[in-house]
Amino acid sequence: MQKVQSTCNFCAIDCNLDFYVEDGKIVRTVPTKGYPVNDGFSCIKGLSLSKQQTTVKPGALPKIRQGDGSMKEVSWDQAFNHVAGKIKELQEKYGRESVAGISTGQLTLEEFAIFGHVMRNYLQTNVDGNTRLCMASAAVAHKGTLGYDAPGYTLQDLELSDTLIFIGANPVVAHPIVWGRVRNNKVPGHKIIVIDPRRSETAMNADYHYEIRPRSDLALMYTLANILIEKDWIDHEFIEAHTNKFDEFAQFVKAFPISRGVEATGISEDRIMELATMIHTGKAVSFWWTMGVNQGYEAVTTARAIMNLALMTGNIGKPGTGGNSITGQCNAMGSRLFSNTTCLFGGGDFTDEAESRRLADIIGIDPDLMAKKPTIPYNKIIEGINAGEIKGLWILCTNPRHSWTNNETFAEAAKKLELFVVQDIYDNIESAEDATVYFPVVPGIKKAGTYINLERRMSAMRPVLPRGENEISDYECILGVAKALGMGSAIERWETPEQCFDMLRDISRGRPCDFSGVKWDEGRQWPYPEGREAEFADDQRRLYSDGVFFTPNGKANFLFEELLDNPYVQTEEFPLIYNTGRGTVGQWHTQSRTKEVKFVEDVSLKKAYLYMNTKMAEENDVHEMDQVRVYSVNGQNAVFYVKVTDNVPYDQLYAPIHYIECNKLTPSSYDKYSREPNYKGGTCRFEKV
Numbered sequence: 185m186q187k188v189q190s191t192c193n194f195c196a197i198d199c200n201l202d203f204y205v206e207d208g209k210i211v212r213t214v215p216t217k218g219y220p221v222n223d224g225f226s227c228i229k230g231l232s233l234s235k236q237q238t239t240v241k242p243g244a245l246p247k248i249r250q251g252d253g254s255m256k257e258v259s260w261d262q263a264f265n266h267v268a269g270k271i272k273e274l275q276e277k278y279g280r281e282s283v284a285g286i287s288t289g290q291l292t293l294e295e296f297a298i299f300g301h302v303m304r305n306y307l308q309t310n311v312d313g314n315t316r317l318c319m320a321s322a323a324v325a326h327k328g329t330l331g332y333d334a335p336g337y338t339l340q341d342l343e344l345s346d347t348l349i350f351i352g353a354n355p356v357v358a359h360p361i362v363w364g365r366v367r368n369n370k371v372p373g374h375k376i377i378v379i380d381p382r383r384s385e386t387a388m389n390a391d392y393h394y395e396i397r398p399r400s401d402l403a404l405m406y407t408l409a410n411i412l413i414e415k416d417w418i419d420h421e422f423i424e425a426h427t428n429k430f431d432e433f434a435q436f437v438k439a440f441p442i443s444r445g446v447e448a449t450g451i452s453e454d455r456i457m458e459l460a461t462m463i464h465t466g467k468a469v470s471f472w473w474t475m476g477v478n479q480g481y482e483a484v485t486t487a488r489a490i491m492n493l494a495l496m497t498g499n500i501g502k503p504g505t506g507g508n509s510i511t512g513q514c515n516a517m518g519s520r521l522f523s524n525t526t527c528l529f530g531g532g533d534f535t536d537e538a539e540s541r542r543l544a545d546i547i548g549i550d551p552d553l554m555a556k557k558p559t560i561p562y563n564k565i566i567e568g569i570n571a572g573e574i575k576g577l578w579i580l581c582t583n584p585r586h587s588w589t590n591n592e593t594f595a596e597a598a599k600k601l602e603l604f605v606v607q608d609i610y611d612n613i614e615s616a617e618d619a620t621v622y623f624p625v626v627p628g629i630k631k632a633g634t635y636i637n638l639e640r641r642m643s644a645m646r647p648v649l650p651r652g653e654n655e656i657s658d659y660e661c662i663l664g665v666a667k668a669l670g671m672g673s674a675i676e677r678w679e680t681p682e683q684c685f686d687m688l689r690d691i692s693r694g695r696p697c698d699f700s701g702v703k704w705d706e707g708r709q710w711p712y713p714e715g716r717e718a719e720f721a722d723d724q725r726r727l728y729s730d731g732v733f734f735t736p737n738g739k740a741n742f743l744f745e746e747l748l749d750n751p752y753v754q755t756e757e758f759p760l761i762y763n764t765g766r767g768t769v770g771q772w773h774t775q776s777r778t779k780e781v782k783f784v785e786d787v788s789l790k791k792a793y794l795y796m797n798t799k800m801a802e803e804n805d806v807h808e809m810d811q812v813r814v815y816s817v818n819g820q821n822a823v824f825y826v827k828v829t830d831n832v833p834y835d836q837l838y839a840p841i842h843y844i845e846c847n848k849l850t851p852s853s854y855d856k857y858s859r860e861p862n863y864k865g866g867t868c869r870f871e872k873v
Contacts, residue, residue: 190648195772226361229769247621247622271665282575289512292631295633297523297687299580301675305549311524314582317860319511331733333527339639344504349377351380351401352478358474384831388831401477401489403440417464419496470494476765527558546690562859606621607622607658693713708720758816770783794827796837814868814870816849822845841863
């Protein structure tokens with residue numbers, strides 16, 4: 185029996201697992217003992233990875249849609265040539281940006297890079313990822329406040345904090361390893377505080393729950409900042425030495441007296457003061473946010489406001505502290521830094537000609553072929569298709585027919601495409617229904633690559649099972665199209681993921697994410713520069729302990745602005761707030777992967793459901809598992825089963841994201857900086873079916 189250590193590629197924890205293989209089959213999966221992230225523990229999603237060993241069966245070949253609508257199986261070379269020919273044809277006929285790509289947060293670092301190289305450099309077109317749907321707001325906030333997309337914490341900080349504040353985050357369900365770290369916290373008298381409109385699973389396990397009105401987080405952060413300043417509960421020494429624009433910020437938040445906070449949030453004055461006092465009296469205060477903040481119409485500003493609280497109290501760079509974003513997908517961090525979409529490889533600026541030339545030399549391409557500007561965002565790609573401007577789309581490891589906001593707009597777009605390539609391990613995802621080409625690729629247990637988790641830790645994915653006949657990886661699929669496009673010398677240095685990794689190491693050299701000292705088979709937190717390995721040997725490292733940030737003058741920025749008007753307020757026609765989020769630990773996103781796991785399916789509802797407040801249900805004669813039709817402000821409607829609960833406020837409905845009906849009802853509304861969808865900001869009404 186062989187043991188192979190590899191990485192779980194579900195969420196951003198990137199647990200390591202030991203796979204025991206015999207006769208070409210996984211017979212046992214055990215979380216890796218001693219690995220710094222999960223140390224012998226895993227949630228049921230990771231333990232279920234062995235169920236994917238039969239997902240792509242031997243002999244799997246690509247398919248091309250025929251004139252009669254059928255899909256015909258062809259050889260890989262035929263498929264590569266067909267796709268390459270169509271891309272060139274469309275670009276010649278309609279222009280370079282008439283084709284686009286949508287990637288993911290779940291591919292390997294090397295796969296992001298080669299796709300970004302082919303599409304953004306060589307083809308000079310647009311590619312966005314579904315990291316736009318979850319982490320774009322955090323990335324923009326990090327860059328503005330910290331100078332680089334570099335969350336500074338390590339998971340160990342969850343065990344060292346005496347005051348843990350979760351804002352729009354539900355790690356009990358979404359990040360069980362994070363919650364495991366919280367439970368391991370042995371700091372005497374530590375407090376767990378949750379700020380969330382509903383009584384989530386994390387709120388149920390917290391010491392304090394502040395049930396704010398949806399989308400009032402920003403007003404609360406500014407109110408807390410004003411109280412802390414008025415009471416002189418701030419770290420003057422840290423502010424003076426390590427930050428910019430505090431005086432302007434202090435003047436700004438004077439417009440947020442506690443009365444304004446009470447009016448905006450629905451929280452009493454006493455409770456707001458209680459929260460401010462706990463921030464003041466905490467010795468190691470940590471603020472943790474995720475999708476409840478990121479998926480809003482003023483998300484970037486809210487994330488910045490959270491980091492402002494950490495900065496003004498000196499709670500950053502020290503054990504158990506920080507204004508910390510919790511990343512969603514397994515390699516969202518890798519996508520953000522190395523997909524060549526919103527920044528040059530490694531976080532560089534597209535306008536930096538010297539950096540562009542340096543990268544061109546490393547990756548083997550003429551500098552004139554380097555991408556010149558950031559991609560257009562996800563929503564502009566979909567809108568461009570529906571406007572007739574984009575004629576070809578290539579999606580990888582994502583299911584936008586299900587996950588895109590106001591998802592009927594994607595359904596409309598898919599039918600208009602002249603070329604629609606779907607690259608996935610499943611051919612039955614909703615997005616594949618209108619594909620003109622389907623590329624079947626192997627799951628993670630059959631490929632090699634690198635992931636970067638939420639604490640900047642690089643982790644190796646290694647093949648657990650042998651490939652069957654005709655089975656190829658995402659990397660090899662992209663490489664095949666690249667060669668068919670005639671890239672020639674521009675693709676010569678990209679033959680294998682390991683070659684690509686070595687180029688990315690060189691690209692990272694001297695950047696904040698420098699991992700030039702990381703070897704192909706190692707797992708390390710960046711930065712880990714070559715020649716300084718001993719200095720960076722600690723397995724649990726945090727950034728900013730020296731008070732130096734990645735801004736031009738080395739100081740963090742206080743960034744702030746006035747509240748925006750909510751684009752969707754409750755009205756007589758749409759009196760309820762439509763909120764969305766995770767359902768259960770076992771379910772993952774659109775359930776493309778977890779629906780094949782029997783023990784997950786056995787405890788999950790097969791049809792879309794939502795949570796409704798008990799009083800609201802009683803007033804409308806709705807009982808447990810009755811059906812209601814929900815009408816959204818976006819003009820769509822869908823039917824849901826109802827689960828009655830007191831954990832959702834009276835004027836709100838909460839729908840799990842794992843069903844296609846959920847995002848049928850979310851509006852086409854976005855943060856103005858990140859262009860991340862406002863998934864949690866719609867309004868609605870319902871009627872009993």
